[in-house]
Amino acid sequence: MRNAARAEDALKAIPEAQTILTGDLSSIAATVALAEQANRLGRFDAVIHNAAVGYQEPRRIATVDGLPHVFAINTLAPYILTALIEKPKRLVYLSSGLHRSGDASLDDLAWERRPxxxxxxxxxxxxxxxxxxxxxxxxxxxxxxxxxxxxxVATKMGGAGAPDDLLAAPKTQAWLAVSDEPAATVSGEYFYHMKPRETHPAVRDVAVQEPLIEACASFSGIRLPD
Known part of the structure; x- marks a missing residue:
């Protein structure tokens, strides 16, 4: 959660939850602080990287670090949290079908030259x-x-006209986080509604993965541990 008031409301709505952490994922320093909060709770069984902002920002909104809001929250924050939170048993990353139209060249990640x-x-x-x-x-x-x-799905980000099943949307990340089914205890796969799905060809390409890791390390000043 980004602010304490919303976190408190969420905690009241989920009485089984032990705690909720707050942090501003648009800020590198605040994301580092969030990782420190998480580590004080001990090792997690699973971490789901679900936080994101959508595709309707009409202009490049710069963060306190001078990075595009979308890149800072959607890309750099999960990298930082992955690097700094003690390794859990499972990691789950929320992508989107729109990833297939993403730019695998990784050119101008900060949107400084592109319109x-x-x-x-x-x-x-x-x-x-x-x-x-x-x-x-x-x-x-x-x-x-x-x-x-x-x-x-029909969330605030997706809009009221989204056609997919809202109730089905969160099931896959929960399944990947906790299920002991053989289909869920794999690694390096991409899923849609609990079934494997093909990705952008670059996703499995080490020659694209590694430059992204290096770029995130450069932007954040944080290296991914071995």
Whole structure:
């Protein structure tokens, strides 16, 4: 949660939850602080990287670090949290079907030279999330790391006209986080409604994964541990 008031409301709505952490994922420093909060709670069984902003930003909104809002929250924050939170047993990254139109060249990640396009920036970021999931699966063989697309559902981001099943949308990430079914205890896969789905070809390409990892390390000043 980004602010304490919303966190308190969420905690009241889920009495079984032990606690809720707050942090501003648009800020590198605040994301680092969030990772520190998480580590004080001990090792997690699973971490689901679900937070994101959508594709309707009409202009390049710069964060306190000078990065595009979409890139900072959707790409860099999950990288930082992955790097700094003690390795859990499982990692789950929320991508999108729009990742297939993302730019695998990784050129101008900060949108400093390109004319701003909100949908393209979002698509790029969701490609990055899938790349990160597959890179982690390869680098950390003792951690189950996967990505998924929840579908186009009627959330605030998706809009009221979205055609997919809202109730089905969160099931895959929960399944990947907790299920002991053989289909869920894999690593380096991409899912849609609990079934494997093909990705952008670049997602499985180490020659694209590694430059993204290096770029995120450069932007954040944080290296991904071995």
């Amino acid at each position: 701003w396009q909100g949908t393209a920036a979002y698509s790029d970021s969701k490609l990055h999330d899938a790349l990160l999931a597959f890179a982690i699966a390869r680098r950390w063989p003792r951690v189950l790391s996967n990505a998924l697309e929840p579908g186009w």
